[in-house]
Amino acid sequence: MAKSVSLFVTCLVDQLFPPVGLAMAEVLERIGYSIDFRQAQTCCGQPAFNSGHREPARDVARYFLDTFEDAEFVVVASGSCCSMISHHYADLFGSDSKMMDRVHAMEAKTYEFSRFLLDVAQVDDVGARLNRVATYHDSCHALRELGIKKGPRQLLSKVEGLELREMPVAEECCGFGGTFSVKFAELSGAMANTKIESIKQTGADLVVSIDSSCLMQLEGTMRKQGLPISTMHLAEVLASR
Amino acid sequence: MSREFILGRVRSALDRKTGQVVPPPPPVWLLDTDWTLEEKLASFKEKLERLAGVVHMADSPENAREIVASLITGKTAVVSNATLLADLGITRLPGVTVAGQDSEQSRKLCAECSFGITGAAFALAQTGTLVMRANSQEARLVSLLPPLHVAVVRKEQLIVDLDELLTKIPKPVEDSSSMVLITGPSRTGDIEQILVRGVHGPGVVHVVFL
Amino acid sequence: MSIQETLQDSKLQLAIYTATGRLMDHRANAISPELLPRYQEMRQHAHDLKKHTIENLDHYMEEFEKNVIAHGGKVVFCKDATEVSDFILRLAKERGAHLFVKSKSMTSEEIDLNERMEHHGLEPVETDLGEYIIQLAHQKPYHIVAPALHMTRFQVADLFTEKLGVPREEVIEEQTMIARRVLREKFLAADIGITGANFLVADSGAVVVVENEGNARLTSSAPKIHIAVAGMEKLIPRAQDLAVMLGLLGRSATGQALTSYTSILSGPKRPGEVDGPEEFYVVLLDAGRTKLLEDPEKRESLYCIRCGACLNHCPVYRKIGGHNYPWVYSGPIGKILAPQFKGLMADPWLPFASSLCGVCAEVCPVKIDIPRVLLQLRSEITEEKQRTNQGGLERLAFKAFAWAMRRPWIYEWGGMMGAGLLGNGGRWISELPIAPGPVKAWLSQRHLPAPAVRSFREQWRARRTK
Ligand code: SF4
Numbered sequence: 001m002a003k004s005v006s007l008f009v010t011c012l013v014d015q016l017f018p019p020v021g022l023a024m025a026e027v028l029e030r031i032g033y034s035i036d037f038r039q040a041q042t043c044c045g046q047p048a049f050n051s052g053h054r055e056p057a058r059d060v061a062r063y064f065l066d067t068f069e070d071a072e073f074v075v076v077a078s079g080s081c082c083s084m085i086s087h088h089y090a091d092l093f094g095s096d097s098k099m100m101d102r103v104h105a106m107e108a109k110t111y112e113f114s115r116f117l118l119d120v121a122q123v124d125d126v127g128a129r130l131n132r133v134a135t136y137h138d139s140c141h142a143l144r145e146l147g148i149k150k151g152p153r154q155l156l157s158k159v160e161g162l163e164l165r166e167m168p169v170a171e172e173c174c175g176f177g178g179t180f181s182v183k184f185a186e187l188s189g190a191m192a193n194t195k196i197e198s199i200k201q202t203g204a205d206l207v208v209s210i211d212s213s214c215l216m217q218l219e220g221t222m223r224k225q226g227l228p229i230s231t232m233h234l235a236e237v238l239a240s241r
Numbered sequence: 242m243s244r245e246f247i248l249g250r251v252r253s254a255l256d257r258k259t260g261q262v263v264p265p266p267p268p269v270w271l272l273d274t275d276w277t278l279e280e281k282l283a284s285f286k287e288k289l290e291r292l293a294g295v296v297h298m299a300d301s302p303e304n305a306r307e308i309v310a311s312l313i314t315g316k317t318a319v320v321s322n323a324t325l326l327a328d329l330g331i332t333r334l335p336g337v338t339v340a341g342q343d344s345e346q347s348r349k350l351c352a353e354c355s356f357g358i359t360g361a362a363f364a365l366a367q368t369g370t371l372v373m374r375a376n377s378q379e380a381r382l383v384s385l386l387p388p389l390h391v392a393v394v395r396k397e398q399l400i401v402d403l404d405e406l407l408t409k410i411p412k413p414v415e416d417s418s419s420m421v422l423i424t425g426p427s428r429t430g431d432i433e434q435i436l437v438r439g440v441h442g443p444g445v446v447h448v449v450f451l
Numbered sequence: 452m453s454i455q456e457t458l459q460d461s462k463l464q465l466a467i468y469t470a471t472g473r474l475m476d477h478r479a480n481a482i483s484p485e486l487l488p489r490y491q492e493m494r495q496h497a498h499d500l501k502k503h504t505i506e507n508l509d510h511y512m513e514e515f516e517k518n519v520i521a522h523g524g525k526v527v528f529c530k531d532a533t534e535v536s537d538f539i540l541r542l543a544k545e546r547g548a549h550l551f552v553k554s555k556s557m558t559s560e561e562i563d564l565n566e567r568m569e570h571h572g573l574e575p576v577e578t579d580l581g582e583y584i585i586q587l588a589h590q591k592p593y594h595i596v597a598p599a600l601h602m603t604r605f606q607v608a609d610l611f612t613e614k615l616g617v618p619r620e621e622v623i624e625e626q627t628m629i630a631r632r633v634l635r636e637k638f639l640a641a642d643i644g645i646t647g648a649n650f651l652v653a654d655s656g657a658v659v660v661v662e663n664e665g666n667a668r669l670t671s672s673a674p675k676i677h678i679a680v681a682g683m684e685k686l687i688p689r690a691q692d693l694a695v696m697l698g699l700l701g702r703s704a705t706g707q708a709l710t711s712y713t714s715i716l717s718g719p720k721r722p723g724e725v726d727g728p729e730e731f732y733v734v735l736l737d738a739g740r741t742k743l744l745e746d747p748e749k750r751e752s753l754y755c756i757r758c759g760a761c762l763n764h765c766p767v768y769r770k771i772g773g774h775n776y777p778w779v780y781s782g783p784i785g786k787i788l789a790p791q792f793k794g795l796m797a798d799p800w801l802p803f804a805s806s807l808c809g810v811c812a813e814v815c816p817v818k819i820d821i822p823r824v825l826l827q828l829r830s831e832i833t834e835e836k837q838r839t840n841q842g843g844l845e846r847l848a849f850k851a852f853a854w855a856m857r858r859p860w861i862y863e864w865g866g867m868m869g870a871g872l873l874g875n876g877g878r879w880i881s882e883l884p885i886a887p888g889p890v891k892a893w894l895s896q897r898h899l900p901a902p903a904v905r906s907f908r909e910q911w912r913a914r915r916t917k
Contacts, residue, residue, distance in 0.1 A: 041859070051845070053849040140806070190458050
């Protein structure tokens with residue numbers, strides 16, 4: 001029987017980018033996993049946590065833990081949300097040892113999508129094909145809190161027909177930052193512009209990332225500027241054939 | 242006086258009692274690098290030259306004196322009280338005055354002369370650094386006020402790096418009020434990040450190894 | 452100049468970007484694995500050292516004081532800015548001192564020491580070239596390492612002509628030489644020199660000052676009296692710890708393994724020494740530090756060695772520059788220090804002005820987890836607002852959010868509503884005359900994604916039933 005993984009698609013993907021979730025499911029099925037999607041899932045609580053509202057964040061986190069308590073693996077469609085679960089839930093329940101046991105158990109089985117492929121499933125070639133010139137954007141939380149840098153590039157390098165070009169400052173923030181982009185809209189936009197300048201320098205027509213939030217920020221800004229560059233989540237690239 | 246008040250607040254913030262024993266600090270981290278004299282000389286030269294300093298190799302005491310003499314020809318120089326410099330005859334070169342023990346006199350000379358000539362307690366190969374300690378032989382201002390600095394250093398004084406220096410001298414200000422590490426000329430980049438040398442200290446540094 | 456104005460000033464943007472970019476490159480070079488293979492270990496060691504020192508600070512303060520006294524100097528404990536200026540004024544009066552030369556010290560900026568001295572008729576002169584320019588222009592430092600980073604040679608030319616009465620000079624080398632001439636006279640005439648301190652060494656009673664110009668050496672050596680003003684968090688246990696600390700500071704700040712000058716100083720000139728000050732004081736400043744110590748979570752803010760690396764790498768600092776931060780400390784470190792020193796609610800927006808990208812923590816040589824402290828501060832600000840009945844709407848919104856997120860059917864229904872409202876990319880919102888300001892600003896920069904007609908969960912359900 002196929003091993004089962006539970007998808008956490010995140011609220012952003014669920015509501016705005018369903019194809020990312022479908023692509024993720026397709027890739028995982030392709031390499032022999034059966035998919036468990038829990039209809040009860042919603043959000044990881046990060047918006048409240050990052051805005052300083054810890055009580056509501058705790059409520060949502062508790063709900064998340066309830067929802068996924070008995071899952072074998074939780075595979076997350078976002079580096080940022082994954083890091084919320086595996087790094088910041090501990091900040092929320094620091095003094096509550098019972099909750100902390102649950103948090104640590106969850107940390108141990110929660111994986112960002114690319115990391116799950118490489119570390120658990122141990123595949124880097126999922127048989128994808130895509131004739132595009134792409135550049136990879138390191139999303140901040142994946143890079144700095146989860147230490148994900150080489151993995152997605154390794155997966156992309158195995159995609160037939162895909163040419164991967166590094167941008168000059170791949171590690172610089174796109175400027176999204178959740179409510180930051182609303183509270184400091186011009187500043188956030190200026191940060192996106194800098195990022196886009198370095199994307200343009202590669203000549204790529206596609207930006208790939210493992211966080212839909214960054215891609216939303218970048219794609220939204222590039223479309224406003226009328227640039228012929230589009231964005232894809234890593235899962236969508238790997239699902240292409 | 243706020244001494245007691247502040248210390249009291251610190252203790253209460255840290256939950257410590259007066260005189261409470263302190264756990265041992267993390268062990269000292271000093272690396273022990275073994276370099277041959279040739280390696281040290283080569284590194285010192287490379288590092289100082291990268292900073293626009295100049296390194297000279299003297300093959301004899303006379304040669305050292307000649308090098309210094311040729312550097313300062315036609316200019317005034319103040320020389321520190323280092324015995325090495327007197328022994329080499331540098332104090333007797335034309336245009337040269339010895340700093341002496343009088344602080345006012347020495348300061349006046351340093352403010353007027355083009356060159357300051359000193360010895361050095363040590364030189365650090367890893368960074369091209371001169372180590373100056375204030376004492377009766379070396380006044381602080383000789384390596385600081387004149388626009389050009391010449392240091393004469395014996396090869397035995399050339400050590401690898403700061404780690405070796407602090408291993409040799411764990412308490413650098415135990416018997417001198419000042420230890421200064423000089424790494425290249427005085428520099429600034431405060432206007433448009435354009436590098437300018439000699440803003441307050443010497444803009445040119447020569448080191449003569451003997 | 453506001454944030455918006457700074458963003459629109461393309462010359463200034465370029466200046467900030469180039470300057471910080473250059474400092475980033477220098478650092479990257481200096482810590483590269485070929486040159487510094489044990490860099491990450493060094494950082495951890497420095498972090499552990501600072502942690503140990505801060506957690507036993509009273510002990511190291513006393514040890515430091517004992518050793519300064521043994522070397523003939525004095526330590527002056529000051530609980531706030533007033534005590535510092537009182538001490539300096541009293542000393543100036545007793546010694547008949549009027550002219551002070553100063554070398555760069557963020558601590559003295561922090562307590563507005565110059566203004567306080569000028570107010571009492573004393574003449575403090577900044578001698579670091581950047582600080583001197585800033586002082587002439589009556590500004591605050593733009594950057595903790597490069598105070599005049601935002602000024603062009605042309606602005607400096609105007610300034611020198613206006614303030615010094617010299618003929619207009621636009622060549623940077625010549626401008627530097629003008630400053631050298633003017634300041635050399637000040638050095639030789641000054642009664643008292645005031646420096647900051649990069650480190651205070653407990654086992655030696657030593658003040659360590661790091662610089663490139665030589666002005667700190669002059670300030671500490673030429674006048675008869677040397678006063679070092681330092682925050683008490685600058686302590687480190689042993690002189691031998693300097694190898695790691697100096698190595699990290701110089702490389703992180705400017706990419707230098709050692710800066711041009713490192714002065715390790717303790718006490719006035721000793722018997723037999725030719726020159727040096729006759730009196731030596733160290734002002735140990737509290738001014739909010741003991742308060743910060745009380746919080747074991749945020750205490751690590753005091754590990755900072757002021758290298759400026761977090762500013763140079765910060766995508767926000769690189770856009771808004773130094774003067775849009777409310778205090779003398781700018782950039783990420785300023786964002787966590789200001790609320791803790793000046794009060795949480797002095798500038799409640801500040802800790803929120805971050806995308807939490809975390810590059811500051813990545814480059815910090817003493818491994819301060821700045822984003823974590825920011826998150827902590829955000830939560831404290833939110834709680835404080837609740838206590839004082841502010842920000843009710845936002846609180847309500849997040850309460851509702853949490854409520855809905857625990858009820859997937861509500862969440863789903865909300866999503867469908869949202870999809871309907873944002874049906875045309877949300878453009879209609881920005882066209883509303885009463886569009887909420889932030890939303891309007893957001894949409895002025897980007898298009899919203901076209902929302903999914905059917906959410907993932909709907910599509911998944913459909914797929915399963917097929
Ligand atoms: S917080 Fe860290 S990186 Fe920023 S100035 Fe301080 S020591 Fe440097």
